[in-house]
Amino acid sequence: MASDKPPVRFDSDNPEWMEEDFAKARPAVDVLPADVLAAFGRKRGRPKGTTSSTKSPVTIRVDNDVLDRFRSSGRGWQSRMNETLRGAVATDHSLIAAARGQGIGARFAQVQA
Template identity: 40%
Template sequence: MPDGDLPDLSTPYWAERFAKAEVTRGRPKAAVTKVSTTLRLDPDILAAYRATGPGWQGRINADLRRALGL
């Protein structure tokens, strides 16, 4: 789009629209949040989970839930 076709964002119309716009940053907050903790695991257990690729921490969480019947 050529520069001549762009609206002038310094006009009162756009200044008012920008002033009313809600500012959001980052991802939306989850309904259920996680708690950061430190957990000591055997190296082979950790290596096996990491080898499954991205999402390995979530898989550990799911396996713990299943083991505890939650």
């Protein structure tokens, strides 16, 4: 019975790494020139171990049209959403209380009217 996998081809220019190879390996920042490292671009996401942030990760449910509108604005949409929420809270301090009682949509409609 023939295998569905192609046969393994060994490349003498690029041999399989052994334990000794892994032990001798060094991080790219230690061995590559700065211009080569710069070509890789910056790392994405939050830096590891950042504890000085005043923000908290949360999970919320947002209407699809609202989410699409922010995402369509490009990079930094989360920050723009945060600024929009900050502006809404600064405009009307009762928004948080209203969200508990009658729903933020109804209260926000009153504020906009």
